[in-house]
Amino acid sequence: MNDLSDEQKRDFEAAAFRRLLEHLRERTDVQNIDLMNLAGFCRNCLSNWYREAAEAKGVPLSKDQSREIVYGMPYAEWQAQHQTEASDAQKAAFATNRPKDH
Template sequence: MPEPTKTELEAAAFRRLLAHLDDRKDVQNIDMMNLAGFCRNCLSRWYQEEANARGVEIDKETAREIVYGMPYSEWKAKHQTEATEDQKAAFEGSNPGH
């Protein structure tokens, strides 16, 4: 497969992932971390790191807005719920040091 085609497919899959996460605002980041070991914040951090590695300066909040589709503070106010004690315990057990 030609490299440009591969890159286009990867970009399209990433956009679909973001759209899917946007459709599933009910899924909390802590649930994603507990089940998959990454969350929306991880995606935004990876995006920022990759941009910066390529000489494109993107700050944390800009990267988060790309992933969340809105300012992070707005997303948190509208969609984030308080983690339960069970969720917190699972997070501590599965993600030490994160």
């Protein structure tokens, strides 16, 4: 795979990221706490990484703006439509498995 140009790598990575966002937008049944417990990151992590990347390039982006990019709608709207209360088991798993930066 060393034959890929930097531009190709960037384009393919961007396409994979867009597909990941599309997948997460379709799978509203998967809660952020499920993602955190399973993979150690969630939609909010993605939005934070997006914002950090923008800011590293001198582009100011608010937390709300980056979350809207990831969720495909304002975060409060997504919460109202799709977020459910975490179960005691989910909360316990999160307390055990939670990454140090959360």
